[in-house]
Amino acid sequence: YTVALMLIGLAIGGVSYACDLGYLSNSIDQWQSIDPHLLLFAFLPGLIFESAFSLEWHTLRKCISQVTLLATVGVVIGQVLIGAFVVLVFPYGWSWQFGLMVGATLCVTDPVAVVALLKELGASKRLSTVIEGESLFNDGTGIVLFTLFVEIAKGTSYTAGEIVLFFLQVPLGGVAVGIAFALGTLFWLSRVYNDSMVDISLTLTSCYLTFFVAEEVCGCSGILAVVALGAYMGAVGKPYFQVRKETEESLHHFWEMCAYCTNTAIFILAGVIIGRRLCEESAYFQWQDAGWLLLLYVYVNVARAITVALLYPVLKRLGYGLDPPNAAVVVWGGLRGAVSLALALVVSLETEFDHKDRAIVLLHVGGIVILTLCVNGSTTAWILHLVGLDSGSTNMHKVLSDVRQELTDMTMTSYLELFYDDLLGGASYDVVQGYVGAMGKAPGDKSTETVHKRETVLARMKSTFKRLVSNTSIEESLPQNVLSRKESKAKIHTKEEVVMDVRNRFLQTVMQEYTTLLESGHIDIGTNLRLKDSVNVAMDRTSEPLCDWDELSRHFSEPKLWVGLKLVPLPLVVKNFINMHTTTRLLAANLQASVAFVTAHRIAGKHVGEAFETKAGRQVMEESDQMCERALTYVYDLKMSFPELASNVKTMEVIRHLLIKQLEFLHAAAHTGVLESGEVSNLVTDVEQQLKKFLSDPPIPKGHDNKNLIESIPL
Helix, strand or coil: HHHHHHHHHHHHHHHHHHHHCCCCHHHHHHHHHCCCHHHHHHHHHHHHHHHHHHHHHHHHHHHHHHHHHHHHHHHHHHHHHHHHHHHCCCCCCHHHHHHHHHHHCCCCCEEEEEEEEHHHHCHHHHHHHHHHHHHHHHHHHHHHHHHHHHHHCCCCCCCCHHHHHHHHHHHHHHHHHHHHHHHHHHHHHHCCCCCCCHHHHHHHHHHHHHHHHHHHHHCHHHHCCCHHHHHHHHHHHHHHCCCCCHHHHHHHHHHHHHHHHHHHHHHHHHHCCCHHHHHHHHHHHHHHHHHHEEEEEHHHHHHHHHHHHHHHHHHHCCCCCCCCHHHHHHHCCCCCCCCHHHHHHHCCCCCCCCCCHHHHHHHHHHHHHHHHHHHHHHHHHHHHHHHCCCCCCCCHHHHHHHHHHHHHHHHHHHHHHHHHHCCEEEHHHHHHHHHHCCCCCCCCCHHHHHHHHHHHHHHHHHHHHHHHHCCCCCCCCHHHHHHHHHHHHHHHHHHHHHHHHHHHHHHHHHHHHHHHHHHHHCHHHHHHHHHHHHHHHHHHHCCCCHHHHHHHHHHCCCHHHHHHEEEECCCHHHHEEEHHHHHHHHHHHHHHHHHHHHHHHHHHHHHHHHHHHCCHHHHHHHHHHHHHHHHHHHHHHHHHHHHHHHHHHHHHHHHHHHHHHHHHHHHHHHHHHCCCCHHHHHHHHHHHHHHHHHHCCCCCCCCCCCCHHHCCCCC
């Protein structure tokens, strides 16, 4: 994804240089002059905080010694190796100061794609933590080294004492600032209860304020300050958030979205800016530079391997240890990304450096980012397979096999409970099996369906009533004598006001039941909107008898566009095609809405009838019964005219319900701890793909075949 964004950005930048794109070219011209430090200040804090906050503290605490070693000593070794290569091998005549600055730019890793792949394949969480933790910490140390050597390359001289003081103040000061802000943020969060908006606002403000104070006020590392902030809040604050599950989920969803947007913006903006500048400075490039870029890519991976090899004797004795297969993934997973791009843009605007040198640095750093993302990122799965880290343990395979079997059993049980009802009839098992995976053997003959159909319908209705009654309001759970007293007080109102109040409560219950039917897959989104629109109209007219069926059935006629097209002299084949995809689909939607209307009114009638055993309640129930009779008449007439249409609607209902049940089952398995999120992700992806297939290409309701219809008439 990031590779595609950067390539698109490069293409836009190149095209804008070659031709005038109007407003887009003007916008790109303004982005060209943007200070790269603004990219760091605007985008990096959110990206860094999300990663640090999402780390599992127990695993990070155990791996912190390995992470620290790789992010400090490892970064210095990588910087020296790359810096020496570009000074001694490249033909550009760079000084050692300039070469070490380039080395600091290229020693920062960004393994977002690798970490995502490790989680998807169910690889060790310890390995993912080491790679992601190293990336977070070496962002800070790499920028510290880059800041120092930029000044040295520009001619600033430092004494040994000043350098030591610099390395003490910048990294350690950043960590101290981050922890201080984390303590303050948690103090304020402890004064807030169950308010996700305040929690998000506090964490967002703290993230950017920490970065700004550390960089501009205290003169230390803003990146390390945000890392310390996120890690400390993740360690100490997560138990606080977990008490309120909805708040925790909202917070994590917000920061995931924030990281996604910032990562997207960084790569596409960097691509546009780099693409435009490379075109403007193409006079400085030669074909040989492409060969030097490929050689540098190979050496960057070699330098990474040398770094891990030198530190391996210590790494295997720290934390959870590090064996050769995991070390190979650490080497190959050292991708370069957003931070390297931002630092290269900083170099390109340093006027103290030679114009050609700045252009060459931008070319090589941008090329290394693209190559590592394309080559290393896309082949990590093959490396994992090669070293045997994608197979998982024998126990994991057994657990996954058991989960698949339980998923199949649950799916078949749900199918047998739902495949038949009195209104629509039975679903087509063959069609359901084509859309729903994890289906077992087909049920028995039709006699089996006959035996089960009424029991399953009654059981489902009974469970629905039980669920509905268990979710009654506080008023409905009061003792009968309390309700009687409340009703006696209500007598001061007129009879019309009491009836209007009961109608309003009844319609609210119907509205809630439509939401329940949508969430369980019994109706689709379009039908849900039509049903709720009819309820909203009826709620505006509670002074009149219930009229939501009148409003719903008013839209059952053919679309005006199709009525107009019938008058257009189109070929018969075209008209038949349009008829199949409009009229039959409209009738199917009408049938689905009618059945849902009857179901919701029946449940709401039982619910409200038990709560309001009064004359007003009985009047509203009579109004509901009358509309249900009209709706049932429409359903039976449509079913008699188009029996295959009713089967199609029932089949689609079963497919939606089963796929939603499968997703709920898999998410529950992950939340209970039986499976890790990475282990269950493939199963979830399969079900989601089946759901996408169903939504994009649902089974088409088939109308009457004229030939078969004529042949069925004994004339």
